[in-house]
Amino acid sequence: MKGVVFTEFIEMVESQFGDEVLEQIIEKANLPHNAEYTAVGSYPHEELVSLVLELSTESNVPVPDLLKAYGKHFFGILGKSxxxxxxxxxxxxxxxxxxxxxxxxxxxxxxPEAELPKFDTEWEGDSLVMYYQSSRKLGDFAHGLIEGCLEHFDQQASITQHPLNKDGTRVKFTLTPH
Ligand code: HEM
Structure with a gap:
C-alpha cells in the first residue's frame, strides 16, 4: 500500500487523538517499519490494519467507524492531490x-506497485450499485471514500453496505441519491 495512505493516517491520528495516543498505538502495533513512513514508499497494508486495531482499542471507537472516518478524510487528500x-x-x-x-x-x-480494489457498477433503478472486491478487505475504507467523494461534489445520497461473503473481500454498496 502506498506510503501516502500511511502518512495521512498518522497525521489524522495526531491531530484528532493527539501525540500520546499516536505514540502508544505505534508502540503497541509493533511495526517492522516503526511507523517511519514516507509518502513515496510502499508498505504492507497489514501495518495500517494493525494501527487501526490499536487505535480502536485505545479510543474505544469500533474499527469500521475508524476506517470509514479515515476513508472520508483520505478522499479530501485525493481530491486535492x-x-x-x-x-x-x-x-x-x-x-x-x-x-x-x-x-x-x-x-x-x-x-505500478499500487494495490487497487476491483469495482463493478450497475444501476438498479435510481440507485447506483458498486461491487467492491479486494483481498485487502477494506470495504469500510471504501465506504468512507464514497462519503468523502459525495461531500466533495456537495451531493447527498444514502449508502448501504452489504457484505457478500464472510471474509470481507466482497462488499455491495447501494447509493441512492436524495
Ligand atoms: C480522485 C479519485 C481517486 C484516486 C486518485 C484514487 C487513488 C487511490 C490510491 C493512490 C490508492 C492507494 C493504492 C495503494 O495503496 O497501493 C487507492 C486505494 C483505494 N481506493 Fe482509490 N482513488 C480515488 C477514488 C476512490 C473512490 C471514490 C473509492 C471508493 C469508491 C476508492 C476506493 C479505493 C479503495 C477501497 C482503496 C484501498 C485498496 C483496496 O481496498 O484494495 N478510490 N486509491
Missing part, C-alpha cells in the same frame, strides 16, 4: 462509474 484527474468529472456518481476503468487505471500507470 489528483485534482486534474477529476477535473472533467461532473459529480460523484460519474466518478464512481469511472473509477475502475479510468481513475484507478491512471493511478496504476503512475504507481
Amino acid at each position: 489528483y485534482a486534474s484527474m477529476i477535473s472533467d468529472v461532473k459529480d460523484g456518481f460519474e466518478l464512481f462509474q469511472k473509477l475502475e476503468n479510468y481513475i484507478h487505471v491512471e493511478v496504476k500507470k503512475l504507481y
Whole structure:
C-alpha cells in the first residue's frame, strides 16, 4: 500500500487523538517499519490494519467507524492531490462509474506497485450499485471514500453496505441519491 495512505493516517491520528495516543498505538502495533513512513514508499497494508486495531482499542471507537472516518478524510487528500484527474468529472456518481476503468487505471500507470480494489457498477433503478472486491478487505475504507467523494461534489445520497461473503473481500454498496 502506498506510503501516502500511511502518512495521512498518522497525521489524522495526531491531530484528532493527539501525540500520546499516536505514540502508544505505534508502540503497541509493533511495526517492522516503526511507523517511519514516507509518502513515496510502499508498505504492507497489514501495518495500517494493525494501527487501526490499536487505535480502536485505545479510543474505544469500533474499527469500521475508524476506517470509514479515515476513508472520508483520505478522499479530501485525493481530491486535492489528483485534482486534474477529476477535473472533467461532473459529480460523484460519474466518478464512481469511472473509477475502475479510468481513475484507478491512471493511478496504476503512475504507481505500478499500487494495490487497487476491483469495482463493478450497475444501476438498479435510481440507485447506483458498486461491487467492491479486494483481498485487502477494506470495504469500510471504501465506504468512507464514497462519503468523502459525495461531500466533495456537495451531493447527498444514502449508502448501504452489504457484505457478500464472510471474509470481507466482497462488499455491495447501494447509493441512492436524495
Ligand atoms: C480522485 C479519485 C481517486 C484516486 C486518485 C484514487 C487513488 C487511490 C490510491 C493512490 C490508492 C492507494 C493504492 C495503494 O495503496 O497501493 C487507492 C486505494 C483505494 N481506493 Fe482509490 N482513488 C480515488 C477514488 C476512490 C473512490 C471514490 C473509492 C471508493 C469508491 C476508492 C476506493 C479505493 C479503495 C477501497 C482503496 C484501498 C485498496 C483496496 O481496498 O484494495 N478510490 N486509491
